[in-house]
Amino acid sequence: MHPAVRKWLPRTEPFIVEGIALAGSLCVFSVFLLAVGSQPLGVFGDMLDGAFGSSFSIQNTLTRAAPLMLTALCTVLPARVGLVVIGNEGALLLGGLGAVVAARVTAGLPPEAVMLAMLLVGGLTGGLWITTCGLLRQKRGVNETISSLLLYYIALAVFLWLVEGPLRDPSSLNKPATYPVGQDNMLASIPGTDVHLGLLFGVAACVLSYVLTHHTTFGFGSRVAGGNSRTALMMGLPLSRYVIVLCMLGGAAAGLAGVVEVSAIHETANASLNAGLGFAGILVAFVARQHPLAVIPVAILIGGIEASGGLLQRRHDLPDATVDVFQGILFVMILGCETLFGKFPGLRPEAPPPPKPAAPRGAGGTPEHSEALLSSEPSTGLV
Amino acid sequence: MAEDIGLWGVPIAMLGGMIRVSTPYLFVSLGETITEKSGRVNLGLEGTLVLGAVVGYGVAYGSGSPWLGVLCAGVSGIFPGLLHAWLCSKPRVNHIAVGIAMMLMGVGLAFFLGKPLIQPRAPLLPSVELASFSSLPAIREALRINLLFVVGLVLAPTLQWGFNNTRWGLILRMVGDSSDAARALGYSVNRVRAIATASGGFLAAIGGSFLSLYYPGIWSEGLSSGQGLIAVALVIFARWKPMYCLYASLIYGAAGALGPSLQSVGLEVSHHLLSAAPAALTLGIMIVTCSKERSLVGAPRELTVG
Numbered sequence: 260m261h262p263a264v265r266k267w268l269p270r271t272e273p274f275i276v277e278g279i280a281l282a283g284s285l286c287v288f289s290v291f292l293l294a295v296g297s298q299p300l301g302v303f304g305d306m307l308d309g310a311f312g313s314s315f316s317i318q319n320t321l322t323r324a325a326p327l328m329l330t331a332l333c334t335v336l337p338a339r340v341g342l343v344v345i346g347n348e349g350a351l352l353l354g355g356l357g358a359v360v361a362a363r364v365t366a367g368l369p370p371e372a373v374m375l376a377m378l379l380v381g382g383l384t385g386g387l388w389i390t391t392c393g394l395l396r397q398k399r400g401v402n403e404t405i406s407s408l409l410l411y412y413i414a415l416a417v418f419l420w421l422v423e424g425p426l427r428d429p430s431s432l433n434k435p436a437t438y439p440v441g442q443d444n445m446l447a448s449i450p451g452t453d454v455h456l457g458l459l460f461g462v463a464a465c466v467l468s469y470v471l472t473h474h475t476t477f478g479f480g481s482r483v484a485g486g487n488s489r490t491a492l493m494m495g496l497p498l499s500r501y502v503i504v505l506c507m508l509g510g511a512a513a514g515l516a517g518v519v520e521v522s523a524i525h526e527t528a529n530a531s532l533n534a535g536l537g538f539a540g541i542l543v544a545f546v547a548r549q550h551p552l553a554v555i556p557v558a559i560l561i562g563g564i565e566a567s568g569g570l571l572q573r574r575h576d577l578p579d580a581t582v583d584v585f586q587g588i589l590f591v592m593i594l595g596c597e598t599l600f601g602k603f604p605g606l607r608p609e610a611p612p613p614p615k616p617a618a619p620r621g622a623g624g625t626p627e628h629s630e631a632l633l634s635s636e637p638s639t640g641l642v
Numbered sequence: 643m644a645e646d647i648g649l650w651g652v653p654i655a656m657l658g659g660m661i662r663v664s665t666p667y668l669f670v671s672l673g674e675t676i677t678e679k680s681g682r683v684n685l686g687l688e689g690t691l692v693l694g695a696v697v698g699y700g701v702a703y704g705s706g707s708p709w710l711g712v713l714c715a716g717v718s719g720i721f722p723g724l725l726h727a728w729l730c731s732k733p734r735v736n737h738i739a740v741g742i743a744m745m746l747m748g749v750g751l752a753f754f755l756g757k758p759l760i761q762p763r764a765p766l767l768p769s770v771e772l773a774s775f776s777s778l779p780a781i782r783e784a785l786r787i788n789l790l791f792v793v794g795l796v797l798a799p800t801l802q803w804g805f806n807n808t809r810w811g812l813i814l815r816m817v818g819d820s821s822d823a824a825r826a827l828g829y830s831v832n833r834v835r836a837i838a839t840a841s842g843g844f845l846a847a848i849g850g851s852f853l854s855l856y857y858p859g860i861w862s863e864g865l866s867s868g869q870g871l872i873a874v875a876l877v878i879f880a881r882w883k884p885m886y887c888l889y890a891s892l893i894y895g896a897a898g899a900l901g902p903s904l905q906s907v908g909l910e911v912s913h914h915l916l917s918a919a920p921a922a923l924t925l926g927i928m929i930v931t932c933s934k935e936r937s938l939v940g941a942p943r944e945l946t947v948g
Contacts, residue, residue, distance in 0.1 A: 345742055400934035401925075404685070404738055405875045409921045409928075412868045416918030424912055538746060545739060580753035587747025591729070594740050598732035 272606045273548055280596040284589040291584065297575055309570030310563025321454045322524075324562030326351070328461030329516035330540025331547065331554045332468055333389060336509035337403070338549040339472050340501045341485035344392055346407030347513045348537025349414030350385035354514025355521040356418055357384035359426065359528045362440035373444040377518050385514020386507040388414065393506030397499045415533060422528055436529035446523035457519030461558070464512050468551035471508075481505060513537060535583075539565065542590050561586065651780055651907045658784025659899020660892055661791055662857040666691065666849035667891040667920075668794040670873035672801060673845030675882055677723075679805065680838035681818040681944030684726050685741025687846040688870030689748020690719045694847025695854035696756040699861040703764035711764070712790070712851045719847025720840045722748055727836035745871075759861045767856045788856050790848070797845075798888040805884070814838060818942030846870060867917050875924045879931060881940040894920050 289299035310320050333347040361380035365373045388410060395401040423435040446455050472478035481501040484491035491498050516536060521528055543561050547553035568582040670687050677684045684690075694715035702711030726744050730737040773785035805811040817824045817834045824831050849869070854861045876894065880886035901916030 343738055343742075395929060398934070399929050400932045401928045402932075404742075405871070406925060406928065408868070408871055409875065409925045412872075412921035413918045413925070416914045416921075419914040420912045423914065541742060542746065545743070578754055578757040580750055580757065583750030584747070584754050587743065587750040590743035591725070591740070591747055594735060594743050595729045595732065597734045597736070600734060 269606055272600065272603060275603065275606070276596050276599045277546070277548075277593065279599060280592040281589070283596070284585070284592040287588050287592070288585050291588070295577075297577060302571060302575055302577070305570050305574050306564065306567040309567030316566060318453045320559060320563040320566045321458050322562075323565050324558040325455070325457040325461045326516035326520055326536045327540055327543050327558035327562055328465055328554055329457075329512045329519065330537045331543035331558060332464055332540075332551065333385075333509040333513035333537070334541050334544035335547065335549050335551055335554060336468060336472070336505040336512070337389070337393065337502070338544065339478070339485050340481045340498070340505050341488065342393065342396065342502065342506070343404045344389060344407045344506065344509060345404055345541050346389065346392060346409075346411045346414075346537075347540045348533065348535070349407070349411035350388045350510045350513035351517040351520070351537045352414050352418040352532055353388050354381035354385035354517030355525075355528045355532045356421060356426070356437070356517070357381040357514065358518040358521045359437045359440060362444055362522075363438055366441065370444050373440070374446070374522070377440065377444070377522055378515060381518035381521075382511035382514045385517065386509075386511035389510025389513065390503055390506045393502040397502050411537070418528070418533070419530065422530070426528075428527065431527070431529070434529055436525075436527040439527040440522055442526070444522065445526060446519060455519070455523035457516075457523050460515060460519060462555055464515070465551045465554045468508070468512075472551060477501070477504075513540070516540075539586065542586055545590065546593050649907060652903050654778075654780045654784050655903030655907075656896050656899045658786070659903055660895035661784075661787060662895070663898035664891040664895025665788065665791045665794055665852045665856075666869045667873045667876060667894045668798070668888060669790075669849030669852065670846045670870050671876045671880065671887040671891060672794070672797055672884055673842035673849070674874050674877045675801070675842075675880070675884055675887055676814070676845070677835075677839045677842035678877055678882060678945055679814050679818045679942055680835045681821065681942050682727070682730060682737050682835055682839060683741060683874070683945065684723065684744070684839055684842055685738060685871070685874060686722060686726055686744025686748060687842065687874055688866065688868065689745040689752070690722050690843045690846040691748075691850035691853070691870035692752040692866050693722065693748045693755075694719050694850030695865055696752040696759060696850075696861060697847070698851025699764050699854040700755065700759055702766075702855055703759065703762050706765055708765050708767045708855050711855055712767070712848055715851035716844045716848045719843035719845070719850075721843070723840035723843025724836060726843075727832070727839040731832040731835070753863055756861055756863065760863075764855065764861075766859045767852075769856070788852070790852050790856065794891075795888070798884045801884040815942070818944050821944055846873075849873075868921055872920050872924050875928060878941075879924070879927050882942065883940065894923065897923050 285303070292299045292302055309316055311317055330347040330351055333350055334344055337344040358377040358381040361376040362373055365376045368376075389407065391410060392401075392403040392407040395406050396403040422437055426437040427435050428438045446457060448455050449458065472481070480491075480496045483494070484496050484498045484501050488498055517532065520532055520536070525531055539561055543554055543558050546561070547557040564582050564585060568579045571577045571581050572579055670691055674684065674687055697718040698708075698711040698715035700711075701714040702708040705711070722744055726737070726740055729735050729740050767788055767790065769786045769788045771782060771786050773782050776782055776785075805815060813824070813829055813834060816827070817829065817831050817838075821831045824834070850866070853865050853869070858865070872894065873891075876890050877887065880890045897919045898917075900919055901911065901913050904911055904916070905913070
């Protein structure tokens with residue numbers, strides 16, 4: 260077999276498995292739609308239409324994808340070192356609040372300075388929030404999945420309290436909101452489109468994360484540590500440093516998502532910020548199999564599904580939670596299909612026992628194999 | 643007859659609130675205890691709870707019988723439990739991740755089904771007034787008890803006894819402590835875990851129906867403030883012992899009732915902040931009781947959380 264084919268064939272496996280999961284989700288979702296009395300094909304057509312059908316809907320999709328890329332990194336980066344963080348929404352909320360506070364403090368400065376302050380403060384707030392989970396895990400052995408979700412409930416309470424109390428703009432009567440960041444300080448659009456610059460932030464954050472996790476010593480070390488913490492200790496790898504840095508960066512990304520949502524969409528922090536972008540980010544991270552570059556297309560796909568919700572409401576009289584149901588089915592399917600890995604013998608030319616009796620055994624030591632072990636996502640077993 | 647009882651109103655209202663607020667925690671934590679005893683964690687009970695709330699409310703509204711609603715809620719909770727167990731029985735599938743997915747799916751499905759139920763009023767579960775002798779309305783209000791709470795009160799010691807003294811309890815604990823031993827004795831680990839996870843879902847969904855059919859007694863999308871998840875963490879704190887789940891639930895009930903009882907005497911504290919009290923309490927307890935060096939006392943050995 261040609262070496263290039265041998266090299267690239269196994270790499271198609273994730274795409275095949277994800278494809279099966281997507282097709283399976285569409286089947287299950289069809290049954291669901293039939294059960295509630297809708298036409299699956301019509302709904303799928305309109306979902307495609309609502310997500311990518313016109314330049315308006317594509318721009319809408321991209322606008323929604325931008326924060327998803329950022330919130331997904333909040334799960335992806337800690338996952339490299341074996342942590343399952345799901346408190347993305349909390350970091351987003353506090354990042355949004357941080358942006359509002361920063362804009363208030365720096366009011367009067369040139370817009371560029373205000374924007375820089377918003378990004379810094381929002382990112383730092385989100386980063387510190389998620390770092391708490393990492394620290395608790397390293398110092399006290401507190402499970403980070405549970406602690407991060409508990410921190411979300413606490414963040415939500417603090418957020419609503421500040422929005423309705425100390426930070427409330429008295430002129431926001433019907434719907435409590437903070438003081439706006441100011442029209443001049445809003446995040447600009449990408450020239451020639453209605454999509455705000457947050458999309459570029461998202462893409463840049465994913466690419467930088469990819470470089471960090473796949474092309475640096477730090478990223479390699481964290482992958483080893485995530486795969487096996489005992490090995491990491493034996494090799495003297497600084498596990499705690501990996502955990503803290505990756506939690507900080509992940510949280511900062513989710514915080515930036517909050518900054519982007521506030522400074523490009525809402526202009527102020529109010530309850531609309533708590534719209535589930537963080538939770539959708541978890542889905543994006545798992546569908547992307549915790550790979551930073553894969554986050555970009557997956558976020559666009561999930562953003563498209565969310566963007567189509569409005570059209571489904573108008574044309575099919577389906578509630579907006581329909582897209583949540585589909586996302587839930589997709590999430591379960593993706594995880595269930597993990598079990599299909601290794602079930603396609605044709606994809607791993609060296610794996611099946613060759614017919615020749617003299618086939619070398621113990622292929623486990625070949626470089627390809629150990630690389631395959633490393634490149635699979637870090638174990639997410641919670642110890 | 644309304645005498646002024648002053649600040650006594652706070653502990654009395656907290657007692658009543660404790661009984662009311664603790665019930666969902668109690669049901670979910672007992673359910674999760676059964677699941678975790680078998681060696682698996684179902685983080686998706688938050689979704690099951692919300693699903694149970696909407697199914698219970700919908701059935702009660704449609705049939706006029708709140709108890710039928712509770713029953714149907716419980717049955718609806720079995721399915722996510724079975725799905726979780728089936729997926730996790732496959733190789734390479736991570737039970738924590740599946741739990742997260744089931745949580746999102748359960749909540750999404752509940753919101754979908756619940757859209758037409760936001761306006762209508764379903765018949766609520768009746769309550770028994772234990773303190774009809776008292777002339778103080780505050781005390782009468784506090785000791786108005788729902789039958790589901792009594793069920794939970796009986797269920798906790800029953801489960802504790804069952805875990806320790808019955809064949810079923812022994813099999814369950816064996817599967818959770820050493821699946822190899824269970825296999826060696828010829829028990830199907832997957833079947834036991836499926837039954838345990840389904841029972842957990844059943845109880846969690848009943849806990850949800852309590853939310854929508856008794857207290858606060860309404861269906862809204864903000865109905866749950868993380869009770870399902872907090873109850874999962876509570877099981878760790880309760881060291882997988884049903885009676886400890888009961889005590890812990892009562893503490894949580896009191897913490898959750900703090901806000902309303904302070905308001906009842908006119909103290910204005912942000913209800914948002916107080917609503918986070920159970921979550922903050924859980925986090926505090928986990929920080930104090932977890933340890934990096936040793937695994938938790940009493941944890942099923944096959945369990946990898948904590």
